[in-house]
Amino acid sequence: MNHSPQVALPQGMTRRDVIAVISEVGRDLKLSAAAVYILTKLIGSTSAKDWAEPGAEPVFYGTQETMAERCHLTARQMRSHERTFERCGLLIRDTKANGAREAGTGRGLVFTPLKARFADLLALRDQKRETTNRIKELKSLRSVRLRRMKEGIARLSPEALDDEVIASILARYNAWPRSDRLHSLGIDQLERHIQDATDLCEELEERLENLPESSCEPAISFRSLLQEDNQKNPPVICNANVDERSAGKPAHSDLLRSEPSGSDDCRENKCGVESGVINPKLEALMQPEQLFKLASDDFQTALALRTNRITTEAIIDAAHDMLTPLGINYSAWRAACGAMGRHAAALCILVLDANRDHPQTPVRNPGGFLRGMIRAQKRGNLNLTGSLIGLQRRRG
Structure with a gap:
């Protein structure tokens, strides 16, 4: 039974790439970690040639009982996963009335829908990687702001702590989210936090310049003045x-x-x-x-x-x-x-x-x-x- 003869993976992609992408974006498809594992096992049990050839349909012909035993599940749990994959538009359950699957008739779990969607999943993976890299950059930039803020605070004299502006700056600094919670903020909120942190650093440095005797310790980048004589x-x-x-x-x-x-x-x-x-x-x-x-x-x-x-x-x-x-x-x-x-x-x-x-x-x-x-x-x-x-x- 041919469901979509024109379906093809992007050029150069193979079954191995499909498994790798599913492992990376499976959670974004609302699949549990266990479901992602089962799906990759099912894909790995299909013919690699059917994924590489345009128009060919990758089909899993094994029984639920056999795959359930391999994955240490019950047949009922395996059947539930298969229905989940079908609802997500990743496969078609093409079986006999009694659930039997036959290689001779082409009946089984047909992965043609997944093969057709693979280009979109590939784009989703690239977008996810870009987001992850951007968050990593922003977290690193926050560490730069944090170090800059600590250097400024180290230059404060005990008398400067009584200044209302300094007290306000320190209060806003203490309200910064912890480093281990930055990833949960999301890109937009994290970018706003970085901008607020930059403004706060500049505000502290400007206040330090206007405070008398504000330096208990020299800044790391401070260079001693040239001798005039x-x-x-x-x-x-x-x-x-x-x-x-x-x-x-x-x-x-x-x-x-x-x-x-x-x-x-x-x-x-x-x-x-x-x-x-x-x-x-x-x-x-x-x-x-x-x-x-x-x-x-x-x-x-x-x-x-x-x-x-x-x-x-x-x-x-x-x-x-x-x-x-x-x-x-x-x-x-x-x-x-x-x-x-x-x-x-x-x-x-x-x-x-x-x-x-x-x-x-x-x-x-x-x-x-x-x-x-x-x-x-x-x-x-x-x-x-x-x-x-x-x-x-x-x-x-």
Whole structure:
């Protein structure tokens, strides 16, 4: 009995793909976990050739008793599952009056409806994956906001806690949903929460700037001011050869000092440590506007899609948005933030992304390279400033 001779799976798809898709979207079809399992067992007991050939009808000819025994069910339970699949439009029960099924007459559980719907189920699976990935991105972005908020709170002095605005900010912060409940919010509500969290972070930082003596601890990205009286620091001429190896080459993750670097007895290195003076050129290099110029076109686009202001937080958000395009796992990003802080982690992403088009040794595996930078940071060997200098030289 031919129910639909024109039915065909999408090109290249087989019975194995049908089973995989059903396993992934079965719950979205209102099927229980047990029903999904039974359905995949039934599909697996049909002819693989009938799924691959256009116009062929996949049919399960086995008896209810046999399949029920295989699945450790009663015949009644198996019959109930079959009726459920029929109501869901996944199969047709084409049996004799007494329920018998025969391969010779083509009578049995006909999966032609499922074969006809497979393209729609495939689209459902892709949409589900996209939703899952988006929720994962938003959850990771919430962790960025959470870390940013905690950094701001750490800078509050005890006196600042009596401020009404600060008290209101902290109350709204304490009302944030827990991290393990973010997935249940859904995309729309989660996106609204991320926007509210961003606004709250900016409100706290703005209030910190206006409060006297608001910093108990410096921000992680805080850099000490340049000494105004530079004449007190004697000029030093480096007595070591300049290391040119970063010019036109990828960033190094195994160096400690900023390039160019001399030997351990270099007078320039010793003087820099003793005086505590930050090179004005290095200070300028760390400014968000300069970092933006060093970034790749993709990184700049990611930042521009979020805001038209080039700030440190915008750099961090753009780095977060580049994780998926670069194939970097969110666990690596969280590890980097924990090891070196959000700002330094964002600079690592900027460097890795910019060096993908390196003419000699491009970065092929940004995720693996980032984990290498994390290990170098823990060993105290990460030279992020030197990497940025090398990138600046290559940019001309």
